[in-house]
Amino acid sequence: MSASFAYATPRPRLEILPRPVGPAYADPALSFEADEEIFAEGEPARYLYRLVSGLVRSCGFDAEGRRYIDRFYRVGDVFGIEDSAEHEFSAEAVTDCVVVPWRRRAVEAEAGRDEAVAKLLLGMATQAMAKARAHARLLARASAPQKLAHFLLELTPPGAGELELAMARQDIADYLGTTIETVSRMLCQLEREHVIEMPVARRIRLRNRAALAALAG
Amino acid sequence: MSASFAYATPRPRLEILPRPVGPAYADPALSFEADEEIFAEGEPARYLYRLVSGLVRSCGFDAEGRRYIDRFYRVGDVFGIEDSAEHEFSAEAVTDCVVVPWRRRAVEAEAGRDEAVAKLLLGMATQAMAKARAHARLLARASAPQKLAHFLLELTPPGAGELELAMARQDIADYLGTTIETVSRMLCQLEREHVIEMPVARRIRLRNRAALAALAG
DNA sequence: CGAGAGATTGACTGCGGTCAAAAAGCGTGG
């Protein structure tokens, strides 16, 4: 990797916040600053995390140092669910954020006693599976314009026509398996075609959702 | 899509085999011929299926008719697990095969009563999630040679050095998000470099596993 | 207001896709 792009510089400042009401398996909330690492690839997966505020990315790095972003987690999402004993991806704060850690062992034990918890856990796992499958499908078959269209639709709730991008172009590129240049080109092209508007780089207004949907295929 | 490649022509010939010993939620086994459809994308997901013999592909088709293969299922695998009420991919027999259908409702009910079943179900879901994530990562970042190297290693158990490909080049291409031509070129190149041997197209002997692993990254 | 990070734009290149044709398997029937 060239030195032109510096990745997260993790400074572990795990400030303990007042403990909110929560299930028995929940530990006190933790807060992280933007670009701080929450857990690392290969680290023992002893906790699940419920995202209370902010945005988190699940990502990995290959031998050449290139980053791949598996998923973004939004408020309410639970991340850190694994099949193995270790995390298969790192988790990093995209923005400042607050998470509630759930002790994995305790959650699993509770699932054995409480059917509702078991259902919750299964639901989170199947949802994660479905998301990962859809993402793989996108990466396998979509062209760059299609990827961007899909990404914008994924981020914009059915109602709203405007969104604030919390993540940088590099994050988008690493999520879509492409490059910042291509992301930039596609977004600018969409703006020229009046499909979107970008008053500033991080703010996007959807002008023609139908056109986006058609592009996404 | 050009007319040069004909996909599966499903002829539903669901022969009922003698019922093997199995859990209460299992229905009698079904057998399918090569290229028969087991279930279709969008169809209500009322069953899970345990693969008893043969090979199955989980796949979808885009607007242009291009196929994407999400996963291959091997003997012992359970497929058809979904987050939603409908199947998000089709399942097709790659070779002749036999499956045992499990009634989804019954499995889920049993999971509520029997912790072991709940654990089994959760384990299958998290494993499917992990597989899908790994696949997405491969599709996002790997070059064509890397994809092929990864594929060969994925198919070859640690011990064995030889494998019989049950699937066609088109299946491999659709699984790796590439084309038959590229698959063919990469395999032939690997053979020229003495990394593998191909006495016939469907039989591959790994000559230099370390080189493959290095390629896969 | 200045510095530095982040985003855009442009020129060029190369990997892998597309189209086309030849070769190799493989099953079927004489």
Add this chain to the structure above:
DNA sequence: CCACGCTTTTTGACCGCAGTCAATCTCTCG
């Protein structure tokens, strides 16, 4: 068992999308 025909695979030539490298522009924040 061999010959034929169809399918699958390989090979070749060419091209286009998106990656790379590099320069410029534009925010944001101190």
